Structure formats: structure tokens, C-alpha cells
Amino acid sequence: MPMTDAQILVTGENTPEYAHPGDAGADLRASEAITLEPGDRALVATGIRIALPDGFVGLVHPRSGLAAKHGVTVLNTPGTIDAGYRGEVKVILANLGREPFSVEPGDRIAQLVVQRVERAEFIRVEQLPGSDRGEGGFGSTGHRAADETTTDQESA
Ligand SMILES: O=c1ccn([C@H]2C[C@H](O)[C@@H](COP(=O)(O)OP(=O)(O)OP(=O)(O)O)O2)c(=O)[nH]1
Numbered sequence: 248m249p250m251t252d253a254q255i256l257v258t259g260e261n262t263p264e265y266a267h268p269g270d271a272g273a274d275l276r277a278s279e280a281i282t283l284e285p286g287d288r289a290l291v292a293t294g295i296r297i298a299l300p301d302g303f304v305g306l307v308h309p310r311s312g313l314a315a316k317h318g319v320t321v322l323n324t325p326g327t328i329d330a331g332y333r334g335e336v337k338v339i340l341a342n343l344g345r346e347p348f349s350v351e352p353g354d355r356i357a358q359l360v361v362q363r364v365e366r367a368e369f370i371r372v373e374q375l376p377g378s379d380r381g382e383g384g385f386g387s388t389g390h391r392a393a394d395e396t397t398t399d400q401e402s403a
Pocket residue numbers: 307323325326327328329330332335336337338339
């Protein structure tokens with residue numbers, strides 16, 4: 248009996264499955280055929296509906312094999328499946344490759360990672376507490392190790 252941390256009720260065929268014990272992602276399969284031309288995106292049906300327990304979220308992640316071999320990814324990665332959502336789980340696939348990409352019913356197109364989530368309380372204040380990082384962001388720490396000691400000109 249595999250160890251489970253959460254039980255998720257599922258309707259429809261193609262119940263998500265973990266390919267290996269210890270996998271974080273359970274494969275999501277397409278329930279329809281579709282061809283994505285290069286640059287196209289599509290909302291691909293999986294045919295399943297799920298009921299996640301309160302306090303959990305389902306995250307629709309891309310499969311690295313599709314990305315590496317075909318340039319196919321999940322456009323809104325990771326897609327968010329809310330615990331209260333009872334509609335069909337759909338995958339927004341995007342073809343960033345140079346060839347058309349065809350999906351057949353039953354093909355594994357993405358993977359569902361189930362995680363616990365915190366529900367936050369947002370408290371409006373006039374001023375935030377200070378921090379070491381402050382307002383620095385968006386590359387403020389440089390983009391490679393050399394940035395810490397040399398500039399581009401120095402290293403050229
Ligand atoms: O990849 C995805 C992303 C979302 N959903 C479903 C489940 C999710 O609970 C619902 C809403 O998703 P999200 O909140 O990301 O979309 P939104 O654009 O904010 O729509 P809404 O106003 O319905 O929240 O759509 C999917 O089936 N696949």
C-alpha cells in the first residue's frame with residue numbers, strides 16, 4: 248500500500264497516476280486529440296474533475312520531456328486548481344517549438360503536483376518593517392557569480 252498524504256476524489260477516466268513511488272507529479276492525460284501549430288496554445292481537456300481537500304492546491308506543471316524534445320509547455324505554469332473547483336481540469340498547452348505538435352487521447356500532457364497551502368490574512372498598514380534586501384529585486388544581486396567581483400569590462 249503506497250503512503251499517501253491526501254485523498255483526492257476523481258471523476259472521469261484517466262485518473263492521474265504517479266509513474267514511480269516518490270514522484271511529486273501525477274501524470275495528467277489528454278481526453279481529446281488536438282494539433283498545436285508552432286506558436287499556438289490550446290486549452291486541452293483531461294476529462295477529469297477532482298475534489299481536493301480544503302487546505303490543498305493542485306498545481307499543473309509542464310512535463311520536462313515535452314519541453315526539452317518538442318518545446319511544448321504549460322503556458323500558465325503552474326496552473327492552479329483550487330480546492331473548491333469542480334469543473335473539468337484543463338491544461339493550457341503552448342507549442343514554443345518549430346514543428347506542429349499533436350496530442351492523442353491518453354497522451355500524458357502535464358503533471359499535477361498536490362501541495363498544502365496557507366490561507367493568508369492580508370493586513371493593510373501604513374509602513375512595512377525594514378529588511379536586509381529592502382527594495383532590491385529584479386536582478387539586483389547580478390546574474391552570474393562573476394558580477395560579485397568583476398564588471399563585464401574588467402573580465403573582457
Ligand atoms: O491550468 C489550469 C488552471 C486553472 N484551471 C481551473 C481550476 C481553477 O480552480 C480554475 C480557475 O483558475 P484560475 O484562478 O487560475 O483562473 P482565473 O483566470 O483567475 O479564473 P477565475 O476567475 O475562475 O478564478 O480554473 C484549470 O483547470 N487548469
